[in-house]
Amino acid sequence: xxxxxxxxxxxxxxxxxxxxxxxxxxxxxxxxxxxxxxxxxxxxxxxxxxxxxxxxxxxxxxxxxxxxxxxxxxxxxxxxxxxxxxxxxxxxxxxxxxxxxxxxxxxxxxxxxxxxxxxxxxxxxxxxxxxxxxxxxxxxxxxxxxxxxxxxxxxxxxxxxxxxxxxxxxxxxxxxxxxxxxxxxxxxxxxxxxxxxxxxxxxxxxxxxxxxxxxxxxxxxxxxxxxxxxxxxxxxxxxxxxxxxxxxxxxxxxxxxxxxxxxxxxxxxxxxxxxxxxxxxx
Amino acid sequence: xxxxxxxxxxxxxxxxxxxxxxxxxxxxxxxxxxxxxxxxxxxxxxxxxxxxxxxxxxxxxxxxxxxxxxxxxxxxxxxxxxxxxxxxxxxxxxxxxxxxxxxxxxxxxxxxxxxxxxxxxxxxxxxxxxxxxxxxxxxxxxxxxxxxxxxxxxxxxxxxxxxxxxxxxxxxxxxxxxxxxxxxxxxxxxxxxxxxxxxxxxxxxxxxxxxxxxxxxxxxxxxxxxxxxxxxxxxxxxxxxxxxxxxxxxxxxxxxxxxxxxxx
Numbered sequence: 001x002x003x004x005x006x007x008x009x010x011x012x013x014x015x016x017x018x019x020x021x022x023x024x025x026x027x028x029x030x031x032x033x034x035x036x037x038x039x040x041x042x043x044x045x046x047x048x049x050x051x052x053x054x055x056x057x058x059x060x061x062x063x064x065x066x067x068x069x070x071x072x073x074x075x076x077x078x079x080x081x082x083x084x085x086x087x088x089x090x091x092x093x094x095x096x097x098x099x100x101x102x103x104x105x106x107x108x109x110x111x112x113x114x115x116x117x118x119x120x121x122x123x124x125x126x127x128x129x130x131x132x133x134x135x136x137x138x139x140x141x142x143x144x145x146x147x148x149x150x151x152x153x154x155x156x157x158x159x160x161x162x163x164x165x166x167x168x169x170x171x172x173x174x175x176x177x178x179x180x181x182x183x184x185x186x187x188x189x190x191x192x193x194x195x196x197x198x199x200x201x202x203x204x205x206x207x208x209x210x211x212x213x214x215x216x217x218x219x220x221x222x223x224x225x226x227x228x229x230x231x232x233x234x235x236x237x238x239x240x241x242x243x244x245x246x247x248x249x250x251x252x253x254x255x256x257x258x259x260x261x262x263x264x265x266x267x268x269x270x271x272x273x274x275x276x277x278x279x280x281x282x
Numbered sequence: 283x284x285x286x287x288x289x290x291x292x293x294x295x296x297x298x299x300x301x302x303x304x305x306x307x308x309x310x311x312x313x314x315x316x317x318x319x320x321x322x323x324x325x326x327x328x329x330x331x332x333x334x335x336x337x338x339x340x341x342x343x344x345x346x347x348x349x350x351x352x353x354x355x356x357x358x359x360x361x362x363x364x365x366x367x368x369x370x371x372x373x374x375x376x377x378x379x380x381x382x383x384x385x386x387x388x389x390x391x392x393x394x395x396x397x398x399x400x401x402x403x404x405x406x407x408x409x410x411x412x413x414x415x416x417x418x419x420x421x422x423x424x425x426x427x428x429x430x431x432x433x434x435x436x437x438x439x440x441x442x443x444x445x446x447x448x449x450x451x452x453x454x455x456x457x458x459x460x461x462x463x464x465x466x467x468x469x470x471x472x473x474x475x476x477x478x479x480x481x482x483x484x485x486x487x488x489x490x491x492x493x494x495x496x497x498x499x500x501x502x503x504x505x506x507x508x509x510x511x512x513x514x515x516x517x518x519x520x521x522x523x524x525x526x527x528x529x530x531x532x533x534x535x536x537x538x539x540x541x542x543x544x545x546x
Contacts (some may be wrong), residue, residue, distance in 0.1 A: 007377035011385060014366035014429060018388055021426050025403035032406050083302060092300040104533050105303055111486055111529035112310050115506040116522040117526060119514060120309035120316075128327055163306065214393070221396020224489060228510065238398050238490075245402060245494070255406065258399045 033255035058256040062240050069237040070264070072151070072226075073219035076158035080166040080215050081208065083159070088170035088207070089200075093179065106167050112167060114161055118228050121157055122148055149231040157225035165214040172199070173207025209276045212268060220265055237261055302437060310526060314378035324513025339524070342515035348505035349521055355417070355501065356485040359424035364478045366425070367432025370471075374433070375440035393430045400427060401494030408495065409484075415497035423495045424488060427542040428481040439473025472540060479536075483529070 020035065034054055035046040091102045109117060125131055125147040135141045147153055177200065185195040201208075223238025230236075237257060244254035290297075316325055320332035340346035374385065392400065404423050408415060447469065453460040489503040496504065506518055 005377075005379070007373040010369040010373035010377075011379075014370040014433075015385065015388065017366055017425065018392070018429065021404060021407075021422055022388075022392055022400075025400075025407040028407045028410055029403040031401075080465055083305075086295060086298050087302045090295045092342055094295055094299070100537055102299070102303075103539075106306070108526065108530055109306050109310050110487060111314055112307075112522045112526045113503055113506060115489060115503050115510075116313050116518065117309035118516075119506070119510055120312040123326060124312055140474065144397070160305075160309075162475070217394055217396060221398045223398065223488075239397075241398055241402060242493075245405070251406065254283040254402060258402050262399045265396065266394065 029255045029258060032251050033259055035252045037252075040168065044147075051252075054252050054256045055260060058253045059260060061253075062237065062257060065235050065237045065240050066260075066264075068151075068234065069220050069261070070268075071221075072155050072158060072234075072236060073216050075155050076162065076219050077166075077212050077216045079155070079159040080163050081212060082167040084163055084170055085208075088167050088174050091171055092175040092177075098224075103168075103171065106164050108173075110164060115224065115228075118157055118161065118225060121160065122153075122229055125153060134168045148229055151230070151234050153229035154226050154234045154236075158219045158222060160216040161225065162219055164220070166211040167212060169210035170204065170207040173204045177203045207278060209273065212272075217265055217269070221261060304412040310523075313519050314523045314526075317456045317516055317523050319516050319519075321516045325377075325516045326513060335520045337519050339520045342517040344500060345429045345502075345505060345515060345521065348500040351417070351499060352486055352502040355421055355424060356482045358421045359485040360478050360482040362421070363425045363428035363432050363481045364474060367429045367477065367481075368436050368474055370429070371433045371436035371440060375437050389430050389433050392427060393434075397427065397488075397490040397527045398404055398494075401491035404491070405494045415495045416429055416499050417496075419495045420492055420501070422498065423491045427488070427491060431480055431484065432477040435477035436470065439470050439476075443469055475536070479532075486525075499519065 006015075006106055007202045023074065031048065032046070034048065034050045034052055036049045036051050036054075038045040038047050087106075087171050091099060091106075095102050100112075127148075132147055136143055136145075181199055182202070183197055188200065221238050223242050225234055226234055226236045226239055241254050241261075244250045244257070317335055318329070318331050318333070319325055319328055320330040320334065321327075322329070323407065365401065370389065371453065372387070373379070374382070374389075401423065405415060406417070408419050413419060448461055448465055451465045452458075456464065487503060489507060492501050492504055493507070500508070500540070502518075502521065506514060509518070
């Protein structure tokens with residue numbers, strides 16, 4: 001009998017798990033997505049008819065939510081990048097002895113449940129909080145403007161919730177930059193902005209790519225922020241999939257939407273990674 | 283005036299860091315503050331200071347059973363995902379074999395799949411096999427999304443090891459098993475610990491996948507989500523704040539111990 005070599009012994013349990021509970025379910029989801037309701041049967045009874053029209057129907061019916069998911073996720077990702085980059089830079093280059101403590105602080109909000117924090121934002125920015133009345137008294141916003149139940153609140157919530165996912169890979173990348181390269185750039189008469197554009201930013205690109213992916217992917221599939229901070233006009237694709245599954249028990253549409261979402265994300269990610277020119281992701 | 287503006291310019295990035303951290307911690311502080319609210323049923327408006335919620339954290343119905351479920355699931359998911367993930371990380375970090383890039387792809391894909399797709403597809407598999415959603419399906423779901431993060435974390439640690447340390451052990455007549463047990467494993471251990479901590483916090487805080495696969499069982503995040511409509515009891519704030527301080531303490535003690543070991 002031939003002996004199985006060590007790496008395969010190490011891989012079999014984990015890969016077997018991923019095959020059974022990741023690939024098989026995806027395959028099963030693909031099957032569900034082309035099913036149709038059994039005529040006259042109970043709700044939730046479906047049979048395989050290979051109806052690919054399901055995809056077209058699901059997309060046409062929900063194209064607004066589709067657009068919103070990608071729009072909100074893109075804005076939240078850009079905002080998170082803008083907020084996290086200087087923070088990661090500050091930790092890496094100005095952290096000194098406090099570096100480790102600051103890194104812990106970036107992750108620390110995670111430990112208070114993200115739902116509690118999202119609801120806290122809702123209450124802080126809500127009608128009973130102190131922010132809205134203050135802004136109204138100062139006439140910064142009009143008497144009828146609200147901050148919650150809006151696209152603004154949903155995007156702000158996503159930006160906040162995914163900020164640590166953006167900050168950590170950025171930090172890891174910026175921290176690896178040799179400060180002498182920045183000094184050298186200054187010695188060669190580059191000003192601060194040129195040094196950033198020509199030296200710091202290119203060297204931190206792996207972090208930018210990893211951070212944007214870790215933010216964009218969960219943001220595009222998110223429905224919790226939209227459910228807590230949004231209104232019916234800010235529903236995202238995740239909300240539709242969730243309600244198709246649990247409230248309407250329309251598994252084929254939910255499956256078709258899930259697949260379209262995943263495919264769209266994978267295509268965007270592939271294009272983005274190619275453009276950004278970093279292939280070492282894992 | 284000029285001096286002030288110069289000081290300001292020089293410390294701009296530090297001031298920014300303080301502002302950014304304040305932003306990160308506003309809702310945490312809010313949650314902590316409202317854990318002392320003498321609120322009655324719905325914790326929306328400040329009604330007065332009390333220690334009662336901290337003295338009786340299980341006072342609200344279901345909150346502690348939900349917390350118990352979350353801890354049990356988090357523990358099991360961490361255990362399984364850390365074992366499976368570490369094995370994969372060693373295979374990838376220490377061995378050459380056929381099918382390497384396929385393995386890498388299969389590790390990367392779950393991280394690139396939105397949680398809602400993972401949750402929905404797993405639920406539809408359970409439904410096909412007539413497995414009712416509940417405790418074990420949730421554990422499986424959590425192991426699924428934790429594995430990849432464990433692999434990435436442990437693999438990074440293995441990659442940063444100096445291979446000369448293992449060669450030195452071999453030169454001193456340690457066999458492969460001894461080298462692994464007495465040199466490699468202790469050196470990789472901090473990475474495994476970090477991965478386990480990450481897995482636990484991912485599992486403990488997960489809502490989307492849990493919501494799909496837990497059926498009628500409640501977890502702590504699920505409890506918060508479902509009670510959000512009628513008002514969250516202050517006890518949830520107590521537990522959220524306690525978890526925050528507990529985790530912070532664990533991380534800080536861990537760093538302290540790590541530093542001591544390095545010195546000795």
